[in-house]
Amino acid sequence: MKAAVVVFPGANCDEDTRWALEQVCGVPTQMVWYREPVPEDADLILLPGGFSYGDYLRAGALARFAPAMESVRQAAERGRLVLGICNGFQILVEAHLLPGVLLRNACLQFLCKDVWMKTVRTDTPFTRGLPEVVQMPIAHGMGNYFIDPDGLKALQDNGQIVFQYCDRAGRVTPEANPNGSVANIAGIINRAGNVLGMMPHPERASEDALGSHDGRLLFESAIEALARV
């Protein structure tokens, strides 16, 4: 299988993502400059974290118009796996590949810390190998997921909520919510089940030396799902 990481001007986590995929998980990974299309044979496409275009206007607002995004949209339509991490999630919602918006953290400050998430769906290609409670870090100023009540109901009815912030014991509580996201939403998937957006960083939780390897489990789930196809 082959992974592709789209690099926008101002992306920062592209190399970290490549490291996790190539060095830790052994997946050949191509870096795709934002002016180029994603290769047709890329099975797993990643939109990495960072500050594409300096977060000017809104986080992800400009990256969504990048030339590469058209090929990302087409890949998503063809059923390829697409994972947007942090800024990547912001880009996916700006590009309307996922519903909702990401607002400024309720505490109005950038937050970098470990969080625990409840894996609400353990049957997506990304989450099949994950335990019920996973630990990964967040690092964002605009991770406050918002969707209107009808949209939230649709997400819930369609099982599109994949991760919710929780405490160490798996309880989804307001105290465990770092940024004010509605329903403690940390990650959602599209209706077709192939496009996942999440604020926490799995590439930063892929090695025990860094504090957790739950991120590696996520990548490995995707790898396995692709191997089964």
Add this chain to the structure above:
Amino acid sequence: MPKIEITPELVEQHGLTPQEYQTLLEILGREPTLTELGIFSVMWSEHCSYKCSKRTLKYLPTKGANVLVGPGENAGVIDIGHGLAVAFKIESHNHPSAIEPYNGAATGVGGILRDIFTMGARPIAMLNPLRFGRIADPHMQWLVGGVIAGIADYGNCVGVPTIAGDIYFQDCYEQNILVNVMCVGLMTHDHLMLARAQGPGNLVVYYGSPTGRDGIHGATFASKEDPHSQQRSAVQVGDPFMGKKIIEATLELIASGAAVGIQDMGAAGLTCSSCEMASRAGTGVEIDLDLVPQRAEGMNSYEIMLSESQERMLAVIPREKIETAREILERWEVGCHVLGEVKNDGLLRVKHRGEVVAEIPAVKIADQSPQYSPAAKRPAYLDELPVAPVPYPAPPDWGEALVRLLRCPTISSKRWVYSQYDHMIQTATVVRPGDGDAAVLRVKKTPVHLALTVDGNSTMCYLDPETGGQMVVAEAARNVVMVGAEPLGLTNCLNFGNPRKPEVFWTFEKCVRGMAEACRVLQTPVTGGNVSFYNESKGLAVFPTPVVGMVGRIAPPLRLLTPGWKNAGDRIFLAGGDEQHLGGSIFAQLWQPQQGRDSFYDEREPGPVVGPCPKFDLNLEHALQQFTLEANRRGLINAAHDLSEGGLAVALAECCIKSGSGTREAGGGKSGGGKWGAGGGKSGEGELLGVRITAPQVKCPATWLFSEAPSRALVACEPGKALELSALAQAFGVLLVALGEVGGDRLAIGGLLELKVGELVRAYETPPF
């Protein structure tokens, strides 16, 4: 530009003395143009020329086996093995931050980043020592919030982790806050790039942001007292998105071999970079300002040369490589503007609108700036210091004293700060802020780890500048040792008042002498740094505040050492020197019954500093550090934490608070993989470890508990290793005193205090505002 008459008033406004102006006339052989006057003004400002400090800085040892580049370039460089080296430097951005904290701090970060990547090193870490006044004051809270947000927004946006720092809140910084920023970068030996304008005929190329009117005379602004009385136009504004792009463009440019010299435009902008590059190479540089990209209309040559617009770089590119360079720079969308070329006539020649507006011998202006040996006089206050009584009167409750110390803003958890910094980007941070005495980074694809810290206890420097200077270097070295790293070299930022005041200059000299001596004994050469003078307003100068950024290396096999206790039953020892007395301690600032106060000072508004400075023995310090490193290498100890603010009691408390982070659960299972430390504060409580300490019979429990005497550290070991550890200490001539053992759910110091670890955590995690 119209010809302006150069009057004595104009010369003075430009910060030049009549004597300096005379030298200028001798160098030029004629009167200067206004643009030339401006150029001399910034190049010969204290900030750029170091005219009052250069001679004193010569005391500092700069050579070492690992030093590849010493002071004089944009940053110092140290070899770390495996064909790799680290470039690092610390700088100040004090004056602008006092006026506009957000942009002052942000552009400080931007500037120090540029100094690192201009050498060919990819920035991998930032650290920032900050000094503020009383935190109870709303204006100070505004400054603090602005500075931290400025550092966070810039650092996070460019994708460089901010992994360490320190903050002190002391009255002396009320009018003059200090914002120092350090950057560390990683490079391969063959990508080392120096800032030389080599090769007559080579092209001089500008890339980065266009030039505007921001920051004109920023360098002169930094060379005067009282930032509040100066113009606000002297604060620069940063653009971290462009900052990120020029990092990538520069590193790629250097890797391509297309550049022979690069320097960033920092203080004194285009003036400084062109002058210094020409001076170092012994060549000349000719540029045409009509070709400088500008973002304001109608800028004259004075403004263009003196602008300190951010995110701009100057590169020297051989003609045959210009297309390679252009391709790289344009792909990164940072522009590629050929301004002129290198000449062999040794002159900085600046043209604008068809005229030569400046023609100055580059070497003379950059290298032969005035040097002074200002008058020095021992300050009278040193003989008038209040002295801590021995024995020190006991407070009504030891537990209350400890809780207050833990809540003290200078001591308490800095989580409220570092959680705003992305400290994990680049996935190399192995010991995070708050989890160790120094931060630790892995160097991917090698077995090497780096340990980084900044330190600078200015109270001790105030009490005894020379000893204080020694202690600052020693503490920084000790902190990297505490995580198992060997100190390799340091950068320093020397923050002082007005050097024209003999008392200030005397203090400056003494601090530097002290630092130099410590560097020699501890074998940590100085690879570069920064001097920031004029940190005083209305007669109130800051405490002498030398700050050291230390780089250490952990050779394989990795045996990470962190402060938190690891296992119940582990034995705790205190290694090193004597507790002496309470001079210089924060405890003595909170509890002053000898002054007639029968209650504690509020921890956010402590009382005056009490002396004297403790005695300090560099040889003992060196022995303690060597012992700790060897004990770790042999696997004898599993936790280490040196004593600093708050003394023994606070150090013990901190080890309890940070316990539980040593063990990590391997994958799977309900709670997922791994856990790190007292992560959210509350959730880790059940796993935290207390201690049972037997207090020895001491003459003065207050001193024993809270003294900040130097060269002391806590170490813990498994019971079976205690004997071997004692023998090792003896071999190193280091005193090792058994204190007790790890266990239980409280910090229990027999007969003196007993507090639940949860209570310690709550006190420690109190944000100051």
